[in-house]
Amino acid sequence: MLLKVDQLGFQYDSQPVFQDVSFTLNEGELCAILGINGSGKSTLFKCIMGFLHAKSGSISFEGKEKNLYKISEIAKKIAYVPQDHPITFPYLVREMVLMGRTVHISNYFKISDDHYLKAEEALQALSLEGLADKPFNQLSGGQRQMVLIARALAQQTTLMLLDEPTSSLDFKNQLLIWHILLQLKKEGKSVLVCTHDPNHVLWFCDRVLILDNKRLIADGPPKEVMTEQVLQQIYGPMCTLETIAEKKMVLPRKN
Numbered sequence: 001m002l003l004k005v006d007q008l009g010f011q012y013d014s015q016p017v018f019q020d021v022s023f024t025l026n027e028g029e030l031c032a033i034l035g036i037n038g039s040g041k042s043t044l045f046k047c048i049m050g051f052l053h054a055k056s057g058s059i060s061f062e063g064k065e066k067n068l069y070k071i072s073e074i075a076k077k078i079a080y081v082p083q084d085h086p087i088t089f090p091y092l093v094r095e096m097v098l099m100g101r102t103v104h105i106s107n108y109f110k111i112s113d114d115h116y117l118k119a120e121e122a123l124q125a126l127s128l129e130g131l132a133d134k135p136f137n138q139l140s141g142g143q144r145q146m147v148l149i150a151r152a153l154a155q156q157t158t159l160m161l162l163d164e165p166t167s168s169l170d171f172k173n174q175l176l177i178w179h180i181l182l183q184l185k186k187e188g189k190s191v192l193v194c195t196h197d198p199n200h201v202l203w204f205c206d207r208v209l210i211l212d213n214k215r216l217i218a219d220g221p222p223k224e225v226m227t228e229q230v231l232q233q234i235y236g237p238m239c240t241l242e243t244i245a246e247k248k249m250v251l252p253r254k255n
Ligand SMILES: Nc1ncnc2c1ncn2[C@@H]1O[C@H](COP(=O)(O)OP(=O)(O)OP(=O)(O)O)[C@@H](O)[C@H]1O
Pocket: 012, 017, 035, 036, 037, 038, 039, 040, 041, 042, 043, 044
């Protein structure tokens, strides 16, 4: 087992965000987290990353309490793609992606060719070569999102956490990102991804965790746990679940 989250609870000030959240993640799983705005998905990621400290429960990674790892050890194992990353310094895109290699670099005065190669491969995987010499702070929102994903890919970790990685992307790039995530899964890596698109979860993920009303209300294969009843519980009566060309789809309900 790669990641174990056990009875986790978190609150900002006196307001609980979630309680008793428990799940495990194994190697080679592509798992989504669904939940409405403000349901606590980003907060859960920040707790897993250690940016926020849970008020109760525990998180372990590869069988060891996560707090016992050094930050540099965790960075070799877990990559994180935030929703946005405001950067004012004009780092070039290729420098931003190379930063994904930071944790693997032993001598900053003599960065080996291998690190530049890994960063270049990540740029290529996301078709970002044309932007490589542009300052990150002059990119569009979608371009920035692609660069952050490339940086995480260059980090070459066992687990990747992505917080709404396709929210600003055009349809082609959305499909490219899902293709890359499926590829990571094939390589035995694990991916935990927050998304607001239930159809992406149905089409691409093995598993979904659903956060609602401060609790995890579902954990399982999307086609099994994303029932019409569960979808209406989280999204309300305006959506419906249909099967079209043997694929389940969440659609707007006809009046
Ligand atoms: N720094 C903070 N201080 C106080 N409350 C916060 C803070 N950050 C988030 N919250 C609150 O915690 C709750 C969960 O926020 P979070 O960002 O985790 O939700 P989310 O599911 O990721 O939402 P979204 O889908 O809109 O990105 C929200 O009610 C939010 O207002």
